[in-house]
Amino acid sequence: MSKTIGSGACGEVKLAFVKSTCKKVAVKVISKKRFRMSTSSDNEPPISVDTEIEILKKLNHPCIIRIENFFDSVDSYYIVLELMEGGELFDRVVTSTRLQEPTAKLYFYQMLLAVQYLHENGVIHRDLKPENVLLSSTTEECCVKITDFGQSKILGEASLMRTLCGTPTYLAPEILNTAGTAGYSNAVDCWSLGVILFVCLSGYPPFSEQNGKIPLKNQITEGKYTFIPGAWEHVSKPALDLVKRLLVVNPDERLTTKEALEHPWLQDNNMKSVAQKLMNDIVHSMPPPLTQKPVSRKRAHEGEQEASTSKYSEQFTAATEKRAKM
Structure with a gap:
């Protein structure tokens, strides 16, 4: 086990090496105590971590x-x-x-294929955001992978998830409208x-505090977002059209991954x-890491969500203000 390379609501991610081969891996360490606290409000029967893994x-x-x-110790899951x-x-x-x-097209195409595969296998991620999309290398053309299934649930034939979870900026209107008390689908x-x-x-989020x-909730539930001309002037009409067809408040009218x-x-x-x-x-080629210091932040969890969302939006504020003046 080596340095910490990420942190989340229930634990942290560490760089590690396989002793026999020195192969580099990432180890997600989840505190059992914090995990129990984060799932205590779930309205559905809990699924054991080892079963989900x-x-x-x-x-x-x-x-x-x-x-x-996967390893299960007294205090943590690894x-x-x-x-x-x-x-x-x-x-x-x-x-x-x-x-x-x-x-963006290359990355998004891969994301769609991944999410389509999840849905076909009865899994809804529920916490898709740029922090949960990882890149295979620092080159521009690279493979992307969806990660962090901490919020995902395995679906039975007739079950829909009723748990209010996820990061507010990326939550769908139907989750906020029902406060997680009514069923919602992979839409x-x-x-x-x-x-x-x-x-x-565009470089800025459509919904922001x-x-x-x-209010953020109203922006999402009413589907009110703003296109800043300076940020979108070089974006093609088909790309803009796809964004609009995905950000449809009514889940029945929203594009599926296949569509x-x-x-x-x-x-x-x-x-x-x-x-x-x-x-x-x-085997992906691995150029040296980027020299820029990564943005430091913790992922949102329960009461921390609003503050985290605000901090997230601030990362885009300077660019947004600059474009607004154009």
């Missing part, structure tokens, strides 16, 4: 982080994950101000994907060819 270990997709091992040297999508967006559209992930695509293309005129993959913006054979090559490349 076993199910997730069976998932096999190039754009979903691979769980390599989840051994493949290491992604490129860090989080969040840091890539903040460092670059925003992604170039071809890069919540498609809303979150729409928010992620908005951030990647920085907008003092309308999103069929959208004109993603009918790019060259991009798909690159994506397939990256996804099939088992």
Whole structure:
């Protein structure tokens, strides 16, 4: 076990090495005490961590982080994950101000394939955000992988999730409208994907507490977001159209992952060819880490959510204000 490379509501992620091979991995250490506190308000019968880990270990997709091992000690759970040297999508967006559209398209296509696979296997992520999208390397063309299934639930045939969870900025309207007391479907992930695509293309979040005129909850439940001309002038109309079709308040009218993959913006054979090559490349090339200091933050949890969301939005404030003056 080596240095800490990330932190969350229930624990931290550490860099580690397999003794026999010196292979680098990431180990997520979850405090059992903090985990019990975070799940105590769940309205559904709890699923044991080891059962959920076993199910997730069976998932096999190039754009979903691979769980390599799992250990259960007296005080903590240890989840051994493949290491992604490129860090989080969040840091890539903040460092670059925003992604170039071809890069955003390459990353988003892979995200859609991963989430489609999850949904086909009865898993809803429920906490999709740039912090939970990892990059295989520091190069612009790289494989991306969805991670952090701490909020996900395995779905039975007739069950829908009723737990209010996730990061407020990325929560779907139907979750906020019912305060988590009514059932909701995998369409919540498609809303979150729409928010992620908005951030990647523009460099600022569509819903933010920085907008003092309308409370964050109302912005989301009413689908009120603002396109700042300076941030979107170089974004194509098809890309903008896909964002709008994902950020639809009514989940029945929102694009599914399958429909999103069929959208004109993603009918790019060259991009798909690159994506397939990256996804099939088992051994990723690993350039030296970025010299920029990563953005420091903790992930939101219960009462911390609003403060965390505000801090997250502040990362985009300078760029947003600059564009607003254009």
